[in-house]
Amino acid sequence: MKLAVFSTKSYDKSSLMASATNNISITFFENRLTSLTAKLAAGFDAVCVFVNDELNQDVLSELKANGVKFIVLRCAGFNNLDLEACxxxxIQCARVPAYSPEAVAEHTVALMMTLNRHIHKAFNRTKEGNxxxxxxxxxxxHGKTIGIIGTGNIGLATTKIMKGFGANVIAFDPVQNTSKQQDIDFTYTDLDTLLTTADIVSLHCPLNQSTHHLLNDKSISSMKDGVMIINTSRGGLVDTASLIKHLKSGKIGHLALDVYEQESELFFEDHSESIIQDDIFQRLLTFPNVIITGHQGFFTGEALTQIAKTTITNLTLFAESKINHNEIT
Structure with a gap:
């Protein structure tokens, strides 16, 4: 089995090689998978991709023509995949549905507390003797109302932490996990009630047609004045222009993003020696009550190990024509 890994960083190579089996030959490419780089997959049986690789119909057709039979995503989300074309x-596709929900949940709370207690500002001040x-x-x-949108593994892990703070947690999800609701002690509600009631809104849902720009001008307008918004899920869940509008008006009191709708041209690369051309992103950076991290919520040693193990297992199951419960259908 010949595997081509795209969007490779040093940590990807280390974790995948540590989990690889002898019957899988891996070639690593730093390039993102796009219509221009799909030709690199010629002669490979499978490709391994990440969140910002392109898997549209043109790319998939090129992969098929080059002999690719399998696609393994080393992430949970697959909004970048044209499933019907696949x-x-x-072409069979599989993902890593649960690698370390706690990793993303803990990063969510880290962003929340940094914003709330101004840790980033205090750090810089004390370095200057202020x-x-x-x-x-x-x-x-403690005592605040936290609105969790999406109660999958990550949303539930975040809910557990918030309950430990003594917060009141309300949640919205079209598919309610009632067994976990009783264990963790939170309340399901409709989306409108969550948006108008929560002091902090945290996004933990997949990006699809129904959730695209879930937070927009209308929905943000209905929120409490000074609301805190945290997005560690997918950038397309929020309309960035609306965020800027409501940051300027004061409707949004705090904003933390670990994802960005146009992040594919920015995240995971060092742009410190160049001028970022994305004016909307640059505008976000000017607000003192905004924190942006570069899609690092998943980035723990434990998560990387689990991602690699599941990715290799997915590939092995495909190669052996065995049932794969992580297959995207």
Missing amino acids: KALG FSLAGLLGFNI
Whole structure:
């Protein structure tokens, strides 16, 4: 089995090689998979891709023509995959549905607490000998209402942490996990009630047609004044232009993003020696109450190990024509 891995970083190579079996030959490419780089997969049986690789009909057709039979995603989301085209071409695809929900949940809370207690500002101040507390006033999470949109593994892991803070957690999900609801002690509600009630709104749902720009001008307008919004899921869940509008008006009091709708041209690369051309992204960076991290919520040693193990297992199951419960159908 010959596997081509795209969007490779050093940590990807290390984790995948540590989990690889002798019957899989791996070639690593730093390039993102696009219509221009799909030709690199010629002669390979499978490709391994990440969140910002392109898997549209043109790319998939090129992969099929080059002999690719399998696609393994080393992530949970697959909004970048044209599933219908994949089925039509007869290419089997699998993902990593659960690698370390706690990793993303903990990063979510880290962003929440950094924003609330102004840790980033305090860090820079004390380095300069400034110990003034002016402008660093936060609020207690205890007793606040946290709105969790999406109660999959990551949403539930975040809910558990919030309950530990003594917060009141309300959640929205079209598919309710009632057994976990009783164990963790949170309340399901409709989306409108969540948006109008929550002090903090945290996104943990997949990106699809029904969730695209879930947070937009109308939905953000209905939120509490000074609401905190955290998105560690997918950038396309929010309309960035609406975020900027409501940051300027003060409707949004705090905003943390680990994802961005146009992140494929920015994230996972070093742009420190160049000028970022994305004016909307640059505008977000000017707000003092905004924190942006570069899609690092998943980035723990435990998560990378599990991603690699599941990715190799997915490939092995495909090669042996065995049932794969991680297959995207």
